[in-house]
Amino acid sequence: MDKIKVGIIGTGFIGAVHVDALRxxxxxxxxxxxxxxxxxxxxKAADFMIPRAYGNFPDLIHDPDVQVVHNCTPxxxxxxxxxxxxxxxxxxxxxxxxxxxxxxxxxMLELAKKHHIVHGVNxxxxxxxxxxxxxxxxxQGELGDIRxxxxxxxxxxxxxxxxxxxxxEPEISGKTRAIxxxxxxxxxxxxxxxxxxxxxxxxxxxxxxxxxxxxxxxxTFCENQDxxxxxxxxxxxxxxxxxxxxxxxGAKGLFSVSEVCAGRKCYFNIExxxxxxxxxxxxxxxxxxWVGHRSGPNAVIMRDPHQLNAGCRRYTFAPGGHxxxxxxxxxxxxxxxxxxxxxGKNIEQEKPDFATxxxxxxxxxxxxxxxxxxxxxxxxxxxx
Numbered sequence: 001m002d003k004i005k006v007g008i009i010g011t012g013f014i015g016a017v018h019v020d021a022l023r024x025x026x027x028x029x030x031x032x033x034x035x036x037x038x039x040x041x042x043x044k045a046a047d048f049m050i051p052r053a054y055g056n057f058p059d060l061i062h063d064p065d066v067q068v069v070h071n072c073t074p075x076x077x078x079x080x081x082x083x084x085x086x087x088x089x090x091x092x093x094x095x096x097x098x099x100x101x102x103x104x105x106x107x108m109l110e111l112a113k114k115h116h117i118v119h120g121v122n123x124x125x126x127x128x129x130x131x132x133x134x135x136x137x138x139x140q141g142e143l144g145d146i147r148x149x150x151x152x153x154x155x156x157x158x159x160x161x162x163x164x165x166x167x168x169e170p171e172i173s174g175k176t177r178a179i180x181x182x183x184x185x186x187x188x189x190x191x192x193x194x195x196x197x198x199x200x201x202x203x204x205x206x207x208x209x210x211x212x213x214x215x216x217x218x219x220t221f222c223e224n225q226d227x228x229x230x231x232x233x234x235x236x237x238x239x240x241x242x243x244x245x246x247x248x249x250g251a252k253g254l255f256s257v258s259e260v261c262a263g264r265k266c267y268f269n270i271e272x273x274x275x276x277x278x279x280x281x282x283x284x285x286x287x288x289x290w291v292g293h294r295s296g297p298n299a300v301i302m303r304d305p306h307q308l309n310a311g312c313r314r315y316t317f318a319p320g321g322h323x324x325x326x327x328x329x330x331x332x333x334x335x336x337x338x339x340x341x342x343x344g345k346n347i348e349q350e351k352p353d354f355a356t357x358x359x360x361x362x363x364x365x366x367x368x369x370x371x372x373x374x375x376x377x378x379x380x381x382x383x384x
Contacts, residue, residue, distance in 0.1 A: 004338060007032040007066040009057045009081060011044045014095060015072035019048050021330040028068075028338055034060040057081055061088050068341070071095060075180075076172045079104045086111045086119075093120040093337055097184055097367065098360030100174045102383075105364035109357040118347060120337040121360035123188040125268065127332035129303050129316035129324065130289045132353065134272075134279050135193050136309040144276030149190050149245070149253035151271055153182040154264035158239065162230075164214045170236050176371050177237035179203075182268070183257040183370070184363045188355060189270055190245075190253070191362075193279075198366050200246040200381050203373040205238035208260050243370055266326070287323050315353075 035041035038055030045053035054060040068091040085092045099105035112119040167173040174180050213230040240258040268283035278292035287303040304320030315332040336354040365384045373380040
């Protein structure tokens with residue numbers, strides 16, 4: 001069987017992770033990449049040993065050999081690029097968020113449905129083996145009735161006023177930052193594990209650092225080393241947010257997100273309290289899940305292929321005690337997408353484990369509701 005041929009648009013921090021994940025699959029070939037200009041494209045192609053370099057994305061999209069396109073560009077480019085990919089009849093795997101807002105995301109979903117392509121959005125945290133196992137356990141009733149869901153996603157990569165990135169600018173990132181960037185992951189994880197939709201939200205935002213120093217280096221997670229020349233920019237997006245949530249079954253919860261908590265690198269955690277027991281999981285210790293009991297000893301479950309539900313084992317490869325982590329979730333997510341494609345399955349008929357444009361649209365609806373709640377200071381229902 002011939003390998004599936006792939007093109008990647010955007011090869012910055014996250015695009016490089018896509019390259020690594022794709023090459024671990026074995027049954028796909030990265031045949032082309034596109035960048036902002038030809039010089040950069042050729043440099044990146046040489047660095048990654050990818051044969052074709054395009055200085056603009058339309059040329060990559062219309063390369064007849066490219067069957068699937070990964071869009072790893074900033075948020076404000078997703079609608080234009082994804083639309084052209086879909087209209088060219090190519091399958092698509094897009095970085096999140098799907099669009100800048102609910103309306104953009106809905107347009108892309110409707111277009112993808114019209115053209116009958118396979119579509120995915122990179123909500124990768126749902127692809128930790130223990131998250132998939134937790135989802136199965138909840139759906140089988142092992143947790144009992146879901147009562148409370150709570151947690152946080154805390155980082156420190158924008159801790160200093162000299163830290164700057166395109167995500168700070170609403171015209172590129174969207175009207176929310178911490179919520180749209182990392183809060184979206186938390187919402188996707190909560191809904192994936194519980195199988196419940198978030199129905200109503202009440203939010204409060206804070207811009208802790210009102211002015212930041214913008215210099216030439218804006219690479220994600222890179223410290224600003226060049227302070228000789230900078231532009232002071234007023235910050236319009238949130239550094240922190242807290243959100244109260246209602247679920248469709250009547251369960252309640254809350255979560256907070258921040259990118260200015262010193263020492264917190266990727267502290268992404270979720271706790272689900274049920275009528276029988278509690279599950280707690282933290283991404284920084286992703287190979288372990290804590291199980292709490294009212295009567296009897298608590299337990300810590302270590303990821304072990306032999307102890308996971310059989311349906312989850314395809315997402316774990318190392319024996320127990322051999323850590324699997326964040327990079328492996330990308331591989332798991334992309335593997336799930338390409339296996340679905342290779343097997344000729346239809347998203348309209350079968351819900352896959354990876355996030356689709358349906359999920360991307362759904363999360364956009366939640367993010368928009370959270371932003372509206374902060375602006376108005378009221379509870380807002382999520383309109384889907």
